[in-house]
Amino acid sequence: MSTLTIAKAINEGLRRVLEDDPDTLLMGEDIGDLGGVYRVTEGLKAEFGADRVVDTPLAESGIVGTAVGLALRGYKPVCEIQFDGFVFPGFNQITTQLAKIHARSEGQLSAGVVIRIPYGGGIGSIEHHSESPEALFAHTAGLRIITPSNPHDAYWMIQEAVACPDPVIVFEPKRRYWLKGEVDTGSPGRGAFEAQVLREGNDATLVAYGPLVPVALAAAEAAAQDGGSIEVIDLRSLSPVDFDTVNASVQKTGRLLIAHEAPTFGGLGGEIAARISERSFYSLQSPVIRVGGFHLPYPVARVEEHYLPDIDRVLEAFDRAMAY
């Protein structure tokens, strides 16, 4: 057991994959001497050399596209996209190429590329530095998408992403990079593609992931003080979604709330609501309620507190659900 921040936990996870397999390499802009703009790769170039921790030209399509080629040759690249809003120049390579290689080649080729994307708001930054584009990728068959919410998961999920033969996008909640927690380096606990019940409850199930998990836990705590009982699930994997865990919880509680920072329209919350409604229609005592971002470009930092779901917005949704 050791206490680490999420950023340091990912750093340790990356160190382990670099140690374990000489065919893994990290690629991205500023990841070498600088150690990444969030210092997630700090010290790794000094330890493993410039061939293993590669500072690339500033070109997102180039980073992903060459990673695909390296993977075809048998290497295991872990790419860093510096910020969420800058992934789009690489979107074509991720969705039309990386995601489809296994299918197009009828299983003869794999490209187990890992793409790390710091995402989400709440850090007071300027435009394109605070977005949550996960649904755009979750909609694409062939990709796997995970997002840790605590240091233990961050340490293990990056390693599982590298071990996975499929392409995996790891969305890292950047405003939680400095969140500290215990990491059990001896055992991962659960698999990267499973959800986890973090807090038991009876009145409603609250699903969250990534940066909103601490918000969800705090909301459940606040509700408890008023006599409400919220079960909190950390989704952890956005593709596949562990519907079984969510469904089992909803069958117990009878209500479902979903919170994410991304705009609610077309977001993961809608997908979860639809699938759970289909599976557990007769267990639901209220409509599924989503708490998320508005249909806006991510707003300027001075007003982002009104955009980001917080404890009060989650509790308002809980009250609405309980009123049915």
Place this chain on the structure above:
Amino acid sequence: MVQLLAPDGSRGQDPRFDAYAQALSPETLRGFYRDMALARRFDQEATALQRQGELALWVPAIGQEAAQVGSARAGASQDYFFPTYREHAIAMIRGIGPEKLLKLFRGVSHGGWNPKEHGFHLYTLVLAAQTLHAVGYAMGIQRDQAKSAQAGADSGSQQEPAAVIAYFGDGASSEGDVHESMVFAASFKAPVVFFCQNNQWAISVPFEVQSKVPLANRAAGYGFPGIRVDGNDVLAVHAVTSWALEQARADAGPVLIEAVTYRLGAHTTADDPTKYRGSAEEQLWAGRDPLPRLEKLLRAEGSADDEFFAQLTADGEALATSVRAAVLAMEMPDIRSSFAHVYAEQHPLVAEELAWWEQYEAGFESEGVQK
């Protein structure tokens, strides 16, 4: 522009590349002609099959045989090719038969062959995407060579040097991925040859709209050599590609080749070139056709006679017959195969949806409903 074989069949001069052409035996030259003639006959048959509704689409390469055969015959077995979607002559040279090559166009596969087996990647329909894959693959070769050198120092054996060729067209040259691939290739000195077949037209848009300068000139901006070659001259294409691959394999970095050629037919069977280009231009380029050009040389030098060409015509007809048979015999896929390969490891959503579909299908059978 490098030219070693003029349209009238006479040999040209170029001090940098003469030696490559001089080294080719009459037998090799006959082989080049054979590759080109069979590729053209194959192409004609595929076009006919599309017109008869047997292929969903065809992408003719007629007119570009010298660019394809000359470059492909410069490659070694350990080299790796990244094609766009028109490299049929190259695919044939890399050992991919019509029963594999036409699966994509028949609509029974998104691929059709095992790239590793042939050193020839799947066709890529998204323009220029493969140029980055090629550079990444070349960076992988670099790493392999470094490992091999390390191991070889211990064991005394070393892996044979290899290189990558990335094919793209004049239209694709406008895509950002071509730029990014050249930046990466230059920065990491990747063993890659960029091979642009400038066939003058990106569907209906002429080359002048893609570039105001010869594409080969752009290489200087990235810091590696660019060569403009007569793409209808198989000797010149073979020479410059051989040189470029030697450079790449010798760790001298990337090369850009612009093969100036012309597609004599449509972009695909879905377009009509008479709507966007004039017959005078087509006639001009028909006069530069790579096949009659090499035929003239072979006859002038006594390397091939009537019997050779007659035999080749017969071989072409036999190929056409086998192409037709291969297309008609293609097995129709089961939708289950589409579910099978989305992921390398099981994905619960895919499994769930397949299970639903199986049950849905079974419902029809058990009720005896005619579909």
